[in-house]
Amino acid sequence: MRQAGRLVVAFSGGVDSAVVAAIAQRALGERAWAVTAVSETLAGRELEEACALAEEIGIRHELIRFSELDDARFRENTSARCFFCQSMRFDQIATIAALLDCDVLASGTNASDVGDHRPGLEAMAERKVYQPLLQYGVTKEQVRELARELGLSVWDKPAMACLSSRIPHGLEVTRERLRRVEKAEEVLHALGFKQFRVRAHGELARVEVAVDEMSRVLDPQVLGEIARGVNAAGFEEVTLDLMGFRSGSLNPVRAANAERDSEKEQDVE
Structure with missing residues (x-):
């Protein structure tokens, strides 16, 4: 260099x-x-x-x-x-x-x-x-x-991606949708979660958290706080993805591979 x-x-x-x-x-x-x-x-x-x-x-x-x-x-x-x-x-x-x-x-x-x-x-x-x-x-x-x-404080910082990655392909990226995602994710950050995404499927928010944090998110009180906060961010409906956080879960290649693997498993059965 x-x-x-x-x-x-x-x-x-x-x-x-x-x-x-x-x-x-x-x-x-x-x-x-x-x-x-x-x-x-x-x-x-x-x-x-x-x-x-x-x-x-x-x-x-x-x-x-x-x-x-x-x-x-x-x-x-x-x-x-x-x-x-x-x-x-x-x-x-x-x-x-x-x-x-x-x-x-x-x-x-x-x-x-x-x-x-x-x-x-x-x-x-x-x-x-x-x-x-x-x-x-x-x-x-x-x-x-x-x-x-190197002594960098971010050595264990969770991977992040731009906010547009929360919006499925084919759904227009708008300023309103980006801000709604940002506000919703701030709710999870404020609650102390480390690895998460809020996927914006129109008026429905699909919340992903890391599998090792799933037990905490399923606490009724925490779940209620997330639901209320994400609703307040502008989403009409809030769901929790039981598969947990997956980087690039809206990625078309990843989705295609997952579908292919599923078909293989069915063939084996």
Whole structure:
């Protein structure tokens, strides 16, 4: 990384981008920047945590504001949504990079991100984004080990994704739906849950929590607080997904694989 000259890291505040930013700061010092792209799909709490983390790392931090909702292809919410999102995001970050006289854009993509339905990776590849974790085959588990060795407070932070990932493909992404999801997820965060999602199926909210937190969510008092809070966020109905949290459970490839595996099991029976 020392050979990169001047470098900008796309900085979400998650453990992946934190590790890349920390290494960049150590390798390049004042020649490294972290840039967070702020839009409707980034929860306010995530932005606050990203700003605090950049200060913890000691890297210079810039914000750039844009709206994915300006692109009708993103709002349409097809399976290619992430391609349009990441295209806009890195084009915006490249604008700041040019102002800072930086030639290299870096991301926190890791080796565990490959193999799933990730059209956003195509957008980054088109823009020749530097992906050191992916380049050296660093898995998510190894990223966390690196983060702990680097002394980063987020080494065990649960993986997050942009708020639009809570809306099933084919259902338009709107500002109202994004804010409703954000408010609903703040309810679970306030109750102390660590790994969760609120999937927005129109007026119905499907709540996912990690399997190891399921016993707590089934407590009648807690369940009632979640139901009332998610209703207050704007959802008419609230359901609990008994399969628990699954990253990318709205992902079309993951869903297709699950259906295929189910058919195989039925054949065996």
